[in-house]
Amino acid sequence: MDSAIVSREMTEALGVTAEVGGKSVISIRDVSKIFGAGETAVTALDHVAIDIGQNEFFTLLGPSGCGKTTLLRLIAGFDYPTSGELRLFGEDIARLPPYKRPINTVFQNYALFPHMTVGQNVGFGLEMLGRPKAEVAARVDEMLRLVRMESLKNRRTSEISGGQQQRVALARALAPQPKVLLLDEPLSALDYKLRKEMQIELKRLQHETGITFIFVTHDQEEALTMSDRIAVMSGGRVLQIGTAHEIYDKPTERFVANFIGETNFLEGEVAGEVNGALEVRLTSGATLSAGKPEGLTPEGRVTIVIRPEHAQVVADGTASSFAGKISNVVYFGTDTHYYVTLDSGDEFMVRQQNSRRALEFAIGTRVGIRVDEEAARVLRD
Amino acid sequence: MARTRPPVDTKQQPGFATMAAICLVLLYGPILVLMVFSLNSGKIVMHWEGVSLHWYAVAFQDADFHSAAKNTMIIAVTATVVSTAAATLAAIGMTRVRPWKGLTAAFMVINLPLMVPEIVTAVATLSFFALIAGAFGINLGIGNLIIAHTVFCIPFAYMPIRARLEDMDLTLDHAAADLYAPPWKTFRRITLPLLVPGIMSGAALAFIVSFDDFTITQLVAGPGQTTLPLFIWNQIRRPMTPEVNAISTILLSVSILLVAVSFLITRRRR
Numbered sequence: 163m164d165s166a167i168v169s170r171e172m173t174e175a176l177g178v179t180a181e182v183g184g185k186s187v188i189s190i191r192d193v194s195k196i197f198g199a200g201e202t203a204v205t206a207l208d209h210v211a212i213d214i215g216q217n218e219f220f221t222l223l224g225p226s227g228c229g230k231t232t233l234l235r236l237i238a239g240f241d242y243p244t245s246g247e248l249r250l251f252g253e254d255i256a257r258l259p260p261y262k263r264p265i266n267t268v269f270q271n272y273a274l275f276p277h278m279t280v281g282q283n284v285g286f287g288l289e290m291l292g293r294p295k296a297e298v299a300a301r302v303d304e305m306l307r308l309v310r311m312e313s314l315k316n317r318r319t320s321e322i323s324g325g326q327q328q329r330v331a332l333a334r335a336l337a338p339q340p341k342v343l344l345l346d347e348p349l350s351a352l353d354y355k356l357r358k359e360m361q362i363e364l365k366r367l368q369h370e371t372g373i374t375f376i377f378v379t380h381d382q383e384e385a386l387t388m389s390d391r392i393a394v395m396s397g398g399r400v401l402q403i404g405t406a407h408e409i410y411d412k413p414t415e416r417f418v419a420n421f422i423g424e425t426n427f428l429e430g431e432v433a434g435e436v437n438g439a440l441e442v443r444l445t446s447g448a449t450l451s452a453g454k455p456e457g458l459t460p461e462g463r464v465t466i467v468i469r470p471e472h473a474q475v476v477a478d479g480t481a482s483s484f485a486g487k488i489s490n491v492v493y494f495g496t497d498t499h500y501y502v503t504l505d506s507g508d509e510f511m512v513r514q515q516n517s518r519r520a521l522e523f524a525i526g527t528r529v530g531i532r533v534d535e536e537a538a539r540v541l542r543d
Numbered sequence: 544m545a546r547t548r549p550p551v552d553t554k555q556q557p558g559f560a561t562m563a564a565i566c567l568v569l570l571y572g573p574i575l576v577l578m579v580f581s582l583n584s585g586k587i588v589m590h591w592e593g594v595s596l597h598w599y600a601v602a603f604q605d606a607d608f609h610s611a612a613k614n615t616m617i618i619a620v621t622a623t624v625v626s627t628a629a630a631t632l633a634a635i636g637m638t639r640v641r642p643w644k645g646l647t648a649a650f651m652v653i654n655l656p657l658m659v660p661e662i663v664t665a666v667a668t669l670s671f672f673a674l675i676a677g678a679f680g681i682n683l684g685i686g687n688l689i690i691a692h693t694v695f696c697i698p699f700a701y702m703p704i705r706a707r708l709e710d711m712d713l714t715l716d717h718a719a720a721d722l723y724a725p726p727w728k729t730f731r732r733i734t735l736p737l738l739v740p741g742i743m744s745g746a747a748l749a750f751i752v753s754f755d756d757f758t759i760t761q762l763v764a765g766p767g768q769t770t771l772p773l774f775i776w777n778q779i780r781r782p783m784t785p786e787v788n789a790i791s792t793i794l795l796s797v798s799i800l801l802v803a804v805s806f807l808i809t810r811r812r813r
Contacts, residue, residue, distance in 0.1 A: 273718040
């Protein structure tokens with residue numbers, strides 16, 4: 163059987179790469195996808211390049227229409243790239259049909275086969291690979307145990323709840339022991355509590371199976387909490403790839419900074435460089451030291467970002483980065499959001515932890531804002 | 544109960560009950576009368592004398608009825624099987640493929656027979672077979688009827704199958720392919736089983752349409768190729784007896800039974 167052969171080859175390839183070490187499982191090289199032709203052509207993916215490593219939890223994050231699902235479909239084989247290479251353990255699989263790729267998918271709507279039982283669904287992949295019946299049966303039981311669904315093996319898929327269907331979909335995709343598991347917004351149909359549970363469950367499964375997960379989501383919180391690395395996408399392009407920390411603390415593009423968490427943007431001009439950090443003179447006249455994206459030396463006018471929790475509101479007159487007047491205060495229990503209108507006219511938001519020692523400021527108070535060291539970042543644009 | 548009411552409740556409109564009653568009586572009254580009079584013991588069709596199954600016995604012993612029933616079954620079953628198979632392939636070829644040039648045209652060609660007046664199709668079919676018989680000396684006998692029925696059954700079988708295919712979630716096919724099923728296995732293990740209710744409806748529809756076709760059959764049928772509708776037609780041209788009622792009732796029962804069976808199969812499959 164064709165698919166079984168490919169699968170075995172891939173396994174051997176895995177052995178080889180393990181010796182080489184550090185080589186990526188999935189390598190997306192300069193991939194573009196254009197739908198339609200001529201004037202109606204739409205570029206869904208624009209020269210995307212990503213390398214994903216062994217046992218990595220990799221997330222494609224972006225708003226709807228950013229190309230993340232298109233990219234996932236290319237990796238699964240439901241569609242082919244217009245140009246570029248798609249490599250699995252070094253082998254180009256861009257034109258391989260989906261049934262010949264050792265890659266399985268958890269679909270957004272689960273796509274469980276309605277005319278089969280839970281057990282038959284989970285065993286389908288192995289059965290198609292031509293594995294002996296006994297092996298399939300044993301593996302189905304093992305998988306159902308892994309997702310804690312063994313008691314529902316003989317149920318119809320229409321008789322189980324959404325959360326249970328989700329688990330069956332996971333078990334079904336994991337059963338053939340794919341090299342890569344693709345997850346297309348698998349948690350979006352679940353309610354909040356179940357979603358939190360499944361997030362932990364997914365991390366556990368990834369850890370226990372050692373499989374590379376590629377996870378698609380538009381939910382930035384989900385991406386931050388679950389991923390080893392995140393690729394932020396917009397308009398068919400990858401804007402930034404990095405760990406949750408890097409993406410959050412060191413955004414390189416305005417879109418990334420805006421899409422993930424809340425952020426303050428300030429305009430300024432590069433005044434100099436000290437120890438690899440830029441000195442930026444803001445419109446208010448104050449000078450801030452700001453980190454810069456790697457391999458880039460911005461000049462002239464730049465935009466800097468400062469996360470709201472990387473600054474403090476301090477009493478007027480104390481040492482501070484800039485000053486302004488409080489325009490609004492929103493209390494959140496664990497923290498308080500201060501909206502400050504700076505003297506330069508810009509709006510600035512500070513998220514301050516509520517501790518017993520923290521000072522409280524009323525609307526209309528003149529205050530100073532102290533920015534933490536190394537908190538400001540210059541954007542690429 | 545916090546049920547939202549529709550803005551206009553049709554049932555509350557004045558005259559609703561009367562209209563409904565008139566419609567029901569017009570629809571089912573004649574059929575009911577026909578069924579009741581099939582139990583008449585007298586000789587004259589609309590003159591009631593007493594309750595009896597006499598005319599059913601007469602019908603069942605009528606050799607012409609037997610031959611007509613046999614012809615009908617041969618034609619209807621063959622036409623149903625062939626037309627449903629063709630319709631299934633057509634529906635798959637027109638929904639599960641990349642859009643191809645001429646797709647819309649093909650769709651129209653398949654459905655056009657539904658728009659053509661049946662008498663036109665009948666005359667055309669008759670001329671066609673006459674031409675073939677004249678030019679090549681080919682006469683397939685009852686085969687002519689089977690071909691004619693198969694052809695006009697296809698659009699009827701096609702409709703429900705296509706509807707079912709269009710309703711079907713395409714990601715199921717993707718999921719099967721993702722789980723190592725090549726296209727043929729995806730079709731056999733996923734698409735086909737899920738399509739069965741549509742195929743059953745299509746087949747039931749095709750069967751009924753063939754079973755009670757009169758116009759085309761009347762023109763195309765040669766001597767000795769009498770089907771049930773033709774048999775009844777011949778009966779009422781003679782002095783009518785309640786045998787016609789009995790036979791009609793039998794026909795009706797077969798139709799209802801078939802529809803009921805296909806309905807039950809469809810429901811169980813869900």
